[in-house]
Amino acid sequence: MLGRVEKSVEAHSGAVLAGRWNYEGTALVTVGEDGQIKIWSKTGMLRSTLAHQGTPVYSVAWGPDSEKVLYTAGKQLIIKPLQPNAKILQWKAHDGIILKVDWNSVNDLILSAGEDCKYKVWDSYGRPLYSSQPHEHPITSVAWAPDGELFAVGSFHTLRLCDKTGWSYALEKPNTGSIFNIAWSVDGTQIAGACGNGHVVFAHVVEQRWEWKNFQVTLTKRRTMQVRNVLNDAVDLLEFRDRVIKASLNYAHLVVSTSLQCYVFSTKNWNTPLIFDLKEGTVSLILQAERHFLLVDGGGIYLYSYEGRFLSSPKFPGMRTDILNAQTVSLSNDTIAIKDKADEKIIFLFEASTGKPMGDGKFLSHKNEVLEIALDQKGLTNDRKIAFIDKNRDLYITSVKRFGKEEQIIKLGTMVHTLAWSDTCNILCGLQDTRFTVWYYPNTVYVDRDILPKTLYERDASEFSKNPHIVSFVGNQVTIRRADGSLVHISISPYPAILHEYVSSSKWEDAVRLCRFVKEQTMWACLAAMAVANQDMTTAEIAYAAIGEIDKVQYINSIKNLPSKESKMAHILMFSGNIQEAEIVLLQAGLVYQAIQININLYNWERALELAVKYKTHVDTVLAYRQKFLETFGKQETNKRYLQYAEGLQIDWEKIKAKIEMEITKERERSSGSQPTKSTGLKH
Numbered sequence: 001m002l003g004r005v006e007k008s009v010e011a012h013s014g015a016v017l018a019g020r021w022n023y024e025g026t027a028l029v030t031v032g033e034d035g036q037i038k039i040w041s042k043t044g045m046l047r048s049t050l051a052h053q054g055t056p057v058y059s060v061a062w063g064p065d066s067e068k069v070l071y072t073a074g075k076q077l078i079i080k081p082l083q084p085n086a087k088i089l090q091w092k093a094h095d096g097i098i099l100k101v102d103w104n105s106v107n108d109l110i111l112s113a114g115e116d117c118k119y120k121v122w123d124s125y126g127r128p129l130y131s132s133q134p135h136e137h138p139i140t141s142v143a144w145a146p147d148g149e150l151f152a153v154g155s156f157h158t159l160r161l162c163d164k165t166g167w168s169y170a171l172e173k174p175n176t177g178s179i180f181n182i183a184w185s186v187d188g189t190q191i192a193g194a195c196g197n198g199h200v201v202f203a204h205v206v207e208q209r210w211e212w213k214n215f216q217v218t219l220t221k222r223r224t225m226q227v228r229n230v231l232n233d234a235v236d237l238l239e240f241r242d243r244v245i246k247a248s249l250n251y252a253h254l255v256v257s258t259s260l261q262c263y264v265f266s267t268k269n270w271n272t273p274l275i276f277d278l279k280e281g282t283v284s285l286i287l288q289a290e291r292h293f294l295l296v297d298g299g300g301i302y303l304y305s306y307e308g309r310f311l312s313s314p315k316f317p318g319m320r321t322d323i324l325n326a327q328t329v330s331l332s333n334d335t336i337a338i339k340d341k342a343d344e345k346i347i348f349l350f351e352a353s354t355g356k357p358m359g360d361g362k363f364l365s366h367k368n369e370v371l372e373i374a375l376d377q378k379g380l381t382n383d384r385k386i387a388f389i390d391k392n393r394d395l396y397i398t399s400v401k402r403f404g405k406e407e408q409i410i411k412l413g414t415m416v417h418t419l420a421w422s423d424t425c426n427i428l429c430g431l432q433d434t435r436f437t438v439w440y441y442p443n444t445v446y447v448d449r450d451i452l453p454k455t456l457y458e459r460d461a462s463e464f465s466k467n468p469h470i471v472s473f474v475g476n477q478v479t480i481r482r483a484d485g486s487l488v489h490i491s492i493s494p495y496p497a498i499l500h501e502y503v504s505s506s507k508w509e510d511a512v513r514l515c516r517f518v519k520e521q522t523m524w525a526c527l528a529a530m531a532v533a534n535q536d537m538t539t540a541e542i543a544y545a546a547i548g549e550i551d552k553v554q555y556i557n558s559i560k561n562l563p564s565k566e567s568k569m570a571h572i573l574m575f576s577g578n579i580q581e582a583e584i585v586l587l588q589a590g591l592v593y594q595a596i597q598i599n600i601n602l603y604n605w606e607r608a609l610e611l612a613v614k615y616k617t618h619v620d621t622v623l624a625y626r627q628k629f630l631e632t633f634g635k636q637e638t639n640k641r642y643l644q645y646a647e648g649l650q651i652d653w654e655k656i657k658a659k660i661e662m663e664i665t666k667e668r669e670r671s672s673g674s675q676p677t678k679s680t681g682l683k684h
Contacts, residue, residue, distance in 0.1 A: 014033030137157075264304075335375055370389070378500075392414075393416055499526060
């Protein structure tokens with residue numbers, strides 16, 4: 001790097017107004033006074049002239065995948081894909097000429113600044129997300145921080161730092177003239193501005209804040225943090241050797257990355273941090289779970305224990321760590337989930353301890369692009385769930401463990417803009433359109449979807465104004481940031497969390513007592529679903545009775561009277577809608593007649609006959625029930641298989657009833673211990 005001119009190219013007639021390298025560093029786009037947008041190879045060869053217009057193009061930016069280019073055209077913004085004949089997106093963005101644009105690869109949001117003295121934030125479809133108040137002077141520069149959480153705005157004697165949603169953190173009035181261009185450092189801690197008075201202005205981002213329970217941590221200087229315990233007003237100062245780049249405070253630990261090292265503090269003792277060296281200095285994301293934390297830098301994803309031990313580094317083909325953020329990576333005690341950028345319908349799931357793909361190595365695939373993902377934090381690995389929002393703003397939940405059979409992806413809600421799991425139990429909250437919703441027991445969808453609405457807490461969310469965002473969900477406290485940057489704290493009922501605790505330690509009597517004390521339908525509905533999920537039908541019966549679900553109480557009663565534990569298990573599975581699994585349980589136990597009977601009861605006639613023929617038993621029983629069913633509705637048999645087996649067969653109900661009695665007796669004998677040989681369970 002000698003600063004030598006490698007090549008000089010005659011690029012535009014008139015001045016070159018802007019030029020940008022793509023994210024891979026393989027192509028350069030330039031724009032000029034002649035209204036041309038040109039793409040060059042890194043050796044300076046002209047690849048293509050993307051567009052030509054009559055007015056000067058003042059600014060240009062690459063799309064996150066380097067497949068599109070955003071440029072200005074007077075008051076309009078234009079997004080043009082590199083492929084010929086692809087659809088061009090164009091919209092009027094400002095009332096004056098647009099002077100600067102920027103497009104962030106992490107959050108996929110666009111910034112624009114114009115002579116109408118406003119700066120604006122857009123999504124990649126050209127929909128407005130934020131528009132500033134008019135300033136005194138035209139806005140001459142805007143630039144995203146690399147991680148997409150902040151952006152800087154420059155104007156005459158003005159430098160502003162803003163949140164990605166648009167509201168302003170800080171305003172400085174340096175004596176610089178207009179700031180024509182802003183560049184961020186790779187680690188996102190400082191900016192440089194090119195000023196109209198010939199100077200370069202440098203600025204550092206300080207005063208960031210992190211809060212958890214009774215602790216508040218503030219970055220007071222580039223290398224100093226102040227920790228305040230609000231309970232006793234104790235203050236600790238933390239000094240670092242190098243400048244602080246990223247920090248995270250959660251689960252009783254503060255994790256700080258500087259340009260060379262990582263510090264892990266326990267909230268119990270601020271004096272003796274654990275320190276280890278980093279491979280690469282630019283940590284772009286820190287995520288914490290109860291047992292460990294995750295660091296993301298340009299080179300990869302690394303999982304460490306709070307003792308500083310390296311645990312794993314998950315990888316998948318084509319992984320780009322530079323575009324990961326808190327919405328596209330999620331961490332729990334046993335699982336790491338990462339949303340793929342190449343195919344946004346895919347979520348990769350890894351075991352935290354080894355970094356290997358979960359289960360049989362299959363990824364999670366959804367029908368639409370996924371926007372945000374979140375793993376639940378408590379409970380057993382086998383029950384781990386992931387919630388995600390897709391581009392239609394629908395909220396889904398599914399199981400993380402994936403072996404062979406396709407796990408159901410079930411919809412929990414619509415028009416959900418932001419979500420968060422509680423850190424103490426598996427309660428999920430989200431902002432839906434105009435409502436703040438809490439799913440006290442999201443697993444209800446797997447057990448009894450009918451009672452899901454009864455397990456929710458909802459309240460009006462209009463007080464949070466437009467585009468609010470859930471910052472955290474700690475204990476029973478939810479923190480929401482409104483569009484103007486102010487924080488709102490909501491407390492939810494502490495009782496569902498206590499109920500989760502009782503159920504996880506199988507204290508069913510205490511759980512029932514708690515519900516009787518609280519006297520709320522939501523609590524009883526949650527307990528009903530929890531009891532069925534844990535196959536405690538006595539508690540389920542009490543809870544269903546309390547919410548007036550009489551038909552379900554009767555069904556549970558009938559389950560209790562079944563002779564064998566396999567039959568009970570199968571009927572509990574049927575209660576939750578898992579018919580295939582119920583059938584498998586019965587067949588594995590040699591209860592073929594019972595497996596046939598559940599299909600008859602559900603009018604799965606094809607399957608009932610298939611089983612009877614396969615196991616060479618009760619074909620006449622199936623035909624008899626089918627005939628009775630058709631007679632009830634006055635219909636004739638049209639099914640070819642049934643016609644084939646019914647040929648020349650006389651239905652003898654007495655004989656069939658005797659066979660059924662014999663099956664039930666046999667099952668009773670089995671369960672009481674006098675178990676017959678396996679073959680008698682199959683051949684009659």
